Amino acid sequence: VSTQSTGIYKVTCVMEERPEFAGRDVPSLISKFYDTSEISCFSYDRRFNKKGGKTKDDDFANTWLEKTKFYTVHPLPGKLRLAEIAHQEIVSKNRNYNIL
Numbered sequence: 001v002s003t004q005s006t007g008i009y010k011v012t013c014v015m016e017e018r019p020e021f022a023g024r025d026v027p028s029l030i031s032k033f034y035d036t037s038e039i040s041c042f043s044y045d046r047r048f049n050k051k052g053g054k055t056k057d058d059d060f061a062n063t064w065l066e067k068t069k070f071y072t073v074h075p076l077p078g079k080l081r082l083a084e085i086a087h088q089e090i091v092s093k094n095r096n097y098n099i100l
Helices: 028-035
Strands: 039-049 063-076 085-095
Touching: none
Parallel strands: none
Antiparallel strands: 039 063, 063 085
């Protein structure tokens, strides 16, 4: 049985080097356009409490941050409002010192 779920998360665009601009002096208007167009890599940060920490009663000391990268099948923005995820990877799990 195949199951599918929908999730809505705030993601951050991950800017990647564009090979066609390598070694060239690109006007700022063009580079600003590509900062928000044809993007297929995004990251998402998730806070979680790590079980069995040094101080079992202190939630702040046991809070960690998991960073995940998502790669979409087609670059965004696109014609569709949905984006199919082609691949995802957990980049890091770090102790979160900047919880506000």
